[in-house]
Amino acid sequence: MSEITTAAPFDVRDRLAELVRSGTTDLAPSIKQVPLDDYRDPERHAEEIEKIFRSRPLCAGPSAAIAEAGDFTVRDVLDRSLLITRDDAGEAQVLLNYCTHRGALIAEGEGCAKRHACPYHGWTFDPRGTLVGIPGAEGFDELDRSTAGLVRLPTVEAHGFIWYMLDPKGTIDIEADLGSFGAELSRWGYDAFWKVSTMDLEFPGNWKTTVEAFSETYHFPYVHGGSIGPGVVSNTSTFDLFDGHHRLGAALAQMRDFAAGTIDFDPDWQTSLLYWKCPDLMLANTPFGVEVVQITPTLDVGRTRLRHTMLARSAPTTDEEREVAEVMSYPAADAIRLEDVPTLATCARGLAEGEHGYATIGRNEPGVQNIHNQVARLLG
Ligand code: FES
Ligand SMILES: [Fe+2]
The missing domain is CATH 2.102.10.10 (Rieske [2Fe-2S] iron-sulphur domain)
Incomplete structure (x- = not known):
């Protein structure tokens, strides 16, 4: 691939290094309990569709x-x-x-x-x-x-x-909707990126459970332990809000060495910024480009669609570069298709059939809490 021009922000570096050193993560003030009906009640779902998906950008x-x-x-x-x-x-x-x-x-x-x-x-x-x-x-x-x-x-x-x-x-009025998140997006120059691949999936589960899975790294050692998991310091992220949309700064494995003072900072290989643009867009920045994950409900409260588009930071100039870009996109797409989606399909059963009343969102999952906070805000 052609030379990477990094746009990865430095403003999470020191916070993230400190979280790695102290073995913790940015924490919400308290846990949050979400009624299971928020994931399975058809009337609630119809309200989300009308007030969020049919009336907002x-x-x-x-x-x-x-x-x-x-x-x-x-x-x-x-x-x-x-x-x-x-x-x-x-x-x-x-x-x-x-x-x-x-x-x-x-x-x-x-x-x-x-x-x-x-x-x-x-x-x-x-x-x-x-x-x-x-x-x-x-x-x-x-x-x-x-x-x-x-x-x-x-x-x-x-x-x-x-x-x-x-x-x-x-x-x-997209700028009113994005607020301060627009400037954060623009830092990356995504319009100059190059499309590597597109994948469409449809599977069981309420749309919010899929958005949740892209708003924490808590599940990485369990769901992705045999694939991309070891590349991430799980459950170790900064959390920032941009007018309701959010950013997680996730620590990659090499962040441990920077935090220990043994290597220089390299944003691409030590941090991964994950974004949620409410309600339907997730971004996961990688050392090579960005995964664009678009998550939408269907009319069925218990089915979700996901489009995954892999973008490289620039267009390839040779066939070999093109091949490298394609090969680099496989692990990320496979982790979603073969690991996240089958797990989420089991959550779909537990949230639809469960008698336990609530899903519990930890203090260590501020992104997941924010999803429910924003949905509640938009429902009024
Ligand atoms: S030409 Fe499109 S339906 Fe007849
Ligand atoms: Fe995952």
Whole structure:
């Protein structure tokens, strides 16, 4: 890979070294007990969907996932199929992926296309969603084509990500939503990163349990003990809030040597900053790039979707660099698919079927506590 230009912040360094030396972690003031119904009550779930997912800005994905004009990717979010594109003017668009003729899904997967032809009768749309072609056009000579484009959702691109509202009539104010978190995101220059791979998963469990799993390193020795776990000093993290969104500074194994004063500081190999942008975006920075993890509910209180996009810090310049980037992405994706998800599927049973009343979030899990605090705040 080309030379890494590090943007990893130094402001967690000394706090994290002190936590490693003293064998502790940033602590919340008290434990938090979350009623099991918060994970399994369909009415509560419907309220979360309406007040959080249908009325607040969500993340369509990293800008780097559709870097060039014509690039597109298709995702399901709740009960919507989204066609996310970059148009000829370079603007990101989030379109409803439903043909305006009779509703067929226009596109699937990801790729690059100047035109999207509906597989049913061949109506053709450009990456802005404009209807540009109708086979047998005389059959539709009365149709005002300007009213038959794909539905465009309110969309804005900022800080290396594409943000949108699921409600076509909504208005989006991403800076108000991000607050001080926007500047923290911008420090990384994510818009210049390069997409290595995309993985989509759907599995049992309430969406919050998956967000929780990306907000602590407490589980690493148990769930990831045979893979990525030894690279992390588990249960040892700084915690900071940015207007409700949060950042964990996780200690990597080499932080032990820096904390002991035997090596110089190297942010990439000693710290990993993990972010939660409420409600649907998690970031895990690695020495090579960043894992972008998008977590959304389904209409079913007990099923979750996850999209994992691996970004490298820069585009490869040779085939060999490309291969290295791909190989480097495997352990992170495998840890989610083969370790986190099967564990979360068992949590899904315990939270749905359990008679123990509450899940208990420790003082050592301030990120997990914050997820529940923010959801409660947004539900009012
Ligand atoms: S449904 Fe798309 S062209 Fe007919
Ligand atoms: Fe994990």
